Amino acid sequence: MKRRALDMLLVSVALVVLWQALHWRVGEEGLASPAATLRQIGEELESPRFWRHVAETAIAFGWALLYSAGGGLVLGLWFGFRRLAGEVAEPVLTAFASLPKVTLYPIMLLVFGLGLPAKVAFGAIHGIVPVVLFSMAAVRNLAPVLTRTARVLRLDARTTALTVLLPAALPEIVSGLRIGFSLTLLGVLIGEMFAAKRGLGFLIMNAIGLNDSGTIMTVATLLFAFAALANAALLALDRHLHHRGD
Amino acid sequence: MSRAGAWRLGILGGAVALLELLCRLGAIKKITMIPPSEMALALGRLMAGPAMWPHAAKTFGNVAWAFLIAVLAGATIGVVLHALPGLRRALDPWLATWYAVPVFVFYPLFIVLFGMGDAPIIAIAFLFSVAAMTIATLDGLGRIPRVLRKTARVHRLTPIERALRIDLPSAFPYLLTGVKLALAYAFIGVIASEFILSGFGLGHEISFAYNNFDNRTMYGLMLFLLTAVVLINLVVQRIERRELRRRGR
Amino acid sequence: MSQVHARLMGVSRVYPAAAGQAAVHALGPLDLDLRRGEFFGVVGPSGCGKSTLLDVVAGLAAPSEGRVTFEQRDVAGEVPDGIGVVFQEDASFGWLTVWDNVAFGLRRAGREAAEVQRRVDEALRFMGLVDFARAYPAQLSGGMRQRVCIARTLVMEPRLILLDEPFGALDAQTRLLMGDELLRLWRASGATVMLITHALDEAAMLSDRVGVMSARPGRFIDIIDTGWARERDSRIAAEPSFGALTARLWSLLRDESLKALGHQRP
Ligand SMILES: Nc1ncnc2c1ncn2[C@@H]1O[C@H](COP(=O)(O)OP(=O)(O)O)[C@@H](O)[C@H]1O
Ligand SMILES: [Mg+2]
Numbered sequence: 088m089k090r091r092a093l094d095m096l097l098v099s100v101a102l103v104v105l106w107q108a109l110h111w112r113v114g115e116e117g118l119a120s121p122a123a124t125l126r127q128i129g130e131e132l133e134s135p136r137f138w139r140h141v142a143e144t145a146i147a148f149g150w151a152l153l154y155s156a157g158g159g160l161v162l163g164l165w166f167g168f169r170r171l172a173g174e175v176a177e178p179v180l181t182a183f184a185s186l187p188k189v190t191l192y193p194i195m196l197l198v199f200g201l202g203l204p205a206k207v208a209f210g211a212i213h214g215i216v217p218v219v220l221f222s223m224a225a226v227r228n229l230a231p232v233l234t235r236t237a238r239v240l241r242l243d244a245r246t247t248a249l250t251v252l253l254p255a256a257l258p259e260i261v262s263g264l265r266i267g268f269s270l271t272l273l274g275v276l277i278g279e280m281f282a283a284k285r286g287l288g289f290l291i292m293n294a295i296g297l298n299d300s301g302t303i304m305t306v307a308t309l310l311f312a313f314a315a316l317a318n319a320a321l322l323a324l325d326r327h328l329h330h331r332g333d
Numbered sequence: 334m335s336r337a338g339a340w341r342l343g344i345l346g347g348a349v350a351l352l353e354l355l356c357r358l359g360a361i362k363k364i365t366m367i368p369p370s371e372m373a374l375a376l377g378r379l380m381a382g383p384a385m386w387p388h389a390a391k392t393f394g395n396v397a398w399a400f401l402i403a404v405l406a407g408a409t410i411g412v413v414l415h416a417l418p419g420l421r422r423a424l425d426p427w428l429a430t431w432y433a434v435p436v437f438v439f440y441p442l443f444i445v446l447f448g449m450g451d452a453p454i455i456a457i458a459f460l461f462s463v464a465a466m467t468i469a470t471l472d473g474l475g476r477i478p479r480v481l482r483k484t485a486r487v488h489r490l491t492p493i494e495r496a497l498r499i500d501l502p503s504a505f506p507y508l509l510t511g512v513k514l515a516l517a518y519a520f521i522g523v524i525a526s527e528f529i530l531s532g533f534g535l536g537h538e539i540s541f542a543y544n545n546f547d548n549r550t551m552y553g554l555m556l557f558l559l560t561a562v563v564l565i566n567l568v569v570q571r572i573e574r575r576e577l578r579r580r581g582r
Numbered sequence: 583m584s585q586v587h588a589r590l591m592g593v594s595r596v597y598p599a600a601a602g603q604a605a606v607h608a609l610g611p612l613d614l615d616l617r618r619g620e621f622f623g624v625v626g627p628s629g630c631g632k633s634t635l636l637d638v639v640a641g642l643a644a645p646s647e648g649r650v651t652f653e654q655r656d657v658a659g660e661v662p663d664g665i666g667v668v669f670q671e672d673a674s675f676g677w678l679t680v681w682d683n684v685a686f687g688l689r690r691a692g693r694e695a696a697e698v699q700r701r702v703d704e705a706l707r708f709m710g711l712v713d714f715a716r717a718y719p720a721q722l723s724g725g726m727r728q729r730v731c732i733a734r735t736l737v738m739e740p741r742l743i744l745l746d747e748p749f750g751a752l753d754a755q756t757r758l759l760m761g762d763e764l765l766r767l768w769r770a771s772g773a774t775v776m777l778i779t780h781a782l783d784e785a786a787m788l789s790d791r792v793g794v795m796s797a798r799p800g801r802f803i804d805i806i807d808t809g810w811a812r813e814r815d816s817r818i819a820a821e822p823s824f825g826a827l828t829a830r831l832w833s834l835l836r837d838e839s840l841k842a843l844g845h846q847r848p
Contacts, residue, residue: 098424113442114445175340185516187517187520187524187558273432298441311435314434315430322426478673480670483642483667483673486642488690494690502677503676503677579718580676580720
């Protein structure tokens with residue numbers, strides 16, 4: 088554990104040094120310095136205007152995550168348990184996974200109009216695919232002997248699902264959720280960058296237009312910190328689930 | 334055809350037919366979506382004319398560059414990290430968090446570093462896809478069974494022979510997965526950059542058509558781009574399947 | 583006749599402590615002479631260090647203490663020429679056909695194509711794999727894959743052959759027949775064989791001498807001469823002395839196996 092913390096510290100220091108070096112190389116125009124960014128982070132966190140943008144993005148992300156995780160789980164479990172449905176859907180899903188979905192954003196805008204629903208839909212279609220694919224695989228990979236054991240123990244369907252199948256499939260499902268989480272956030276941000284008047288994606292886009300590298304790095308750093316923390320938590324859960332019992 | 338294949342064809346065909354019907358009946362407004370048949374016509378017109386091709390060449394060229402550099406760099410980084418377990422352990426959590434970085438924010442930086450033009454876009458797409466290849470390489474190298482390493486020593490292979498004859502073929506399916514992901518991410522990186530940042534390429538053309546309410550061009554371009562990506566992916570997937578099947582997985 | 587082929591002197595092996603795990607004293611200290619041309623069987627409770635012993639003899643792992651020699655030369659750090667190993671785990675190359683798997687070593691050694699062809703075909707015939715030459719390992723059963731690994735080892739004509747529970751994946755009948763094949767091969771090649779097995783009857787039937795190992799850290803608690811003639815096969819299982827031999831091995835091993843079980847219980 089101590090070693091982990093030390094590793095973390097060393098890599099962080101290396102990154103900051105690299106950041107500073109790049110800053111010296113390209114100047115304020117291209118990349119704000121770590122110190123300036125830190126200062127601006129302090130200021131922004133006090134500003135209500137900034138928090139309104141955060142709230143805008145957070146609400147869109149929250150809804151998108153609800154749809155991608157919830158919808159993904161339902162679809163994934165269905166495709167997993169119903170062999171034929173899964174076989175029908177899988178190639179379509181893998182093809183969809185590899186598409187540059189940003190291409191489809193104009194359709195979202197035309198269907199939902201400019202605003203929250205389009206962002207939510209866009210985030211959700213980014214995140215839902217890995218959740219579906221991982222949950223489907225998790226169910227399919229369940230060893231048949233598990234179901235047979237449950238039957239020998241005379242468990243009813245509900246108990247079987249809750250105490251045997253779900254725990255066995257959980258590690259894979261969590262892996263899918265972790266990837267879905269990152270992609271949903273990416274989708275929401277790209278949506279905001281392309282067409283929005285509020286939100287963190289808009290802030291970044293606006294700053295790129297104004298060559299305001301301080302704001303760019305401020306928002307980027309905060310986004311990264313949030314995503315990294317959430318990801319670390321999910322990763323820890325993921326690892327814990329995958330390694331239990333060995 | 335398999336039963337699942339028939340179902341799939343039926344469902345997709347049915348969905349297209351339904352869309353056509355809804356558009357024709359006016360349930361979906363013309364300003365939202367044009368009928369699929371008209372999308373196909375628009376695609377034909379675009380492919381026959383000269384306007385689209387320079388953009389297509391630019392987009393696919395940039396994807397190819399980003400993809401190639403990402404695969405080579407990702408494989409190299411993977412090999413180096415695998416050889417240095419201390420460094421790998423330190424970087425592991427960062428690699429897993431990579432896709433949380435909104436890489437588009439580096440666009441201004443790349444413009445200062447590389448100037449205007451294709452290089453910043455290629456750099457962003459590269460950043461997008463290099464992590465997938467690195468992770469896949471580490472995965473593949475980490476899963477080489479220990480007994481194969483021992484076998485290499487019994488056969489007294491040199492380190493280079495071992496890398497080429499044992500490590501590479503053993504890790505190959507994982508590397509292919511990395512290649513597939515790197516390609517997908519290179520596409521996302523390039524197209525998204527063209528959409529929001531650049532003034533050229535298919536992504537920009539779609540965005541431009543959208544802003545000008547030119548739905549025919551927009552849907553034609555979308556159809557072209559998505560079909561091309563799906564076809565390229567089918568080829569990569571076929572190779573991957575064949576490799577996996579041969580190894581009984 | 584009883585010339586020493588490989589020798590272990592005061593050999594022990596300790597796996598150093600790793601993250602969250604204490605150091606494991608897996609083997610020894612022990613002495614052992616493998617005589618040139620003999621068939622030496624090793625039995626012992628599971629986890630007693632048999633595979634570790636094999637690694638040390640082959641030069642795949644350095645002993646923590648003591649010395650290992652093969653043909654009067656120190657085994658240090660690398661596998662000496664002339665040793666072939668068949669591992670407990672499946673070590674077939676999934677990306678090569680059966681034929682290419684078996685040809686692997688000969689090609690590495692730069693043999694001529696005609697010679698490779700001849701020797702590989704012969705090894706495949708010997709192991710009953712001719713019909714599967716073009717198949718990939720994934721298309722074979724576990725037992726057949728192990729035969730591929732045996733063929734890949736034999737084709738190199740090693741002077742010392744180390745086998746780690748090679749028949750573990752086979753059913754009892756096939757296992758007896760494979761034992762006969764191994765005896766035939768051993769006689770024909772004149773090689774020294776060390777066979778690790780968990781089947782007492784297999785050790786009793788095949789070996790000139792059987793080394794019985796203690797629970798971990800593994801040492802030899804006894805080395806038993808079977809006294810079989812060089813010309814022998816699985817039919818000796820019908821002889822009364824065979825039953826006596828197996829019974830003796832079991833009486834030696836029973837206490838040790840109980841100890842090993844006790845160690846493993848949480
Ligand atoms: N690489 C390793 N690191 C730590 N301990 C090991 C390692 N390999 C084997 N061991 C331990 O050494 C002991 C002997 O292992 P092994 O030689 O494989 O036994 P056997 O082949 O007789 O079953 C076991 O307790 C095992 O857990
Ligand atoms: Mg063993």
